[in-house]
Amino acid sequence: MREDTRTRIQEIALRLFTEQGYEATSLREIAEELGVTKAALYYHFKTKDDIVTSLVGNRLVELEELLAWARSQPKTPQTRRELVERYAAGIRRTQHIGVARFLERNQTALRDHPTLTKTRELMMELVNELNEPGATPVERVSRATALFAIHAGKWMIDEGKLSEDEVEKASLEVAMRLLEP
């Protein structure tokens, strides 16, 4: 069964936005790779921004679900560990890893984009769920860095010293250690 054009636009856009940056990627490039003209894109998406919104949508839903789950649980060490595990699992899911990377790499270009603002808010809320109200600065930074570590490792994969699988396992281990007091 052939993919429809809308999906192919999303795939190509995500790849180019991630590789080259959002601003550096023109609709002409996307259209050329797809084998159509720019105008055809405007049939499927109202604006360039609209492509971003559609890309980020699924990930936003996932983060919201994760936050809702965390809030439904007691604030225990076990909950925190599971929260980080679920976060890492979400990042690893094939559909979302690309979107996460795209967002990581285009923070500035998209700084006023509503979906990025929303993502950032959700991330801060997740960090809050990793902390008790009276947490010390070291605890807060440490637990924030735990979530961050899940992403940080990916930056090392390109360098070739470690495989993707090794990095993922090691990142999770490091994140777990950052949750401990």
Add this chain to the structure above:
Amino acid sequence: MREDTRTRIQEIALRLFTEQGYEATSLREIAEELGVTKAALYYHFKTKDDIVTSLVGNRLVELEELLAWARSQPKTPQTRRELVERYAAGIRRTQHIGVARFLERNQTALRDHPTLTKTRELMMELVNELNEPGATPVERVSRATALFAIHAGKWMIDEGKLSEDEVEKASLEVAMRLLEP
């Protein structure tokens, strides 16, 4: 004593590149803030890229010096701690903190820029200096995250829960913990 125009261009460019992104900031904007025309900028800098090169230059020199120092030391826990301390101190220096943020936020836009490639290489070399040759994946990721943690904290400052000073001290503490086995 009045600042010269070249310096003011650098200051304005750094701020706008950081706030809005490199691609999203036009030379027209920079010129307008400075109160001159675009053409005047071209007297001081040959190209837009050239402004970036001038901004990153000092930081590159500092990273190179830090790497040279690390290589002149024995690979001991004490050296590793001091390396991270010196790295954090460099980041904190008023002239460099801005450049570091600018580079963090514009990774994609500058992905082919020689100064960013060089910065990334130096960072990887610093991570290597934090590791023995036979280091496990967890050690490698952990010690890389230590350097990363110095930056990671800054991301939390905007949120207002912690002061800049608290975050800096806490980040260093977290980084130190990530060096331990």
Add this chain to the structure above:
DNA sequence: GTCTATATACTGATAGAC
């Protein structure tokens, strides 16, 4: 759904006067 053609605006960059 996709096309051609076009509108409108902005970009980085240069030439040459003052």
Add this chain to the structure above:
DNA sequence: GTCTATCAGTATATAGAC
């Protein structure tokens, strides 16, 4: 050292034919 004027190129976006 800064200006005016301008270049060539590209961008997002739209109108209307097929």
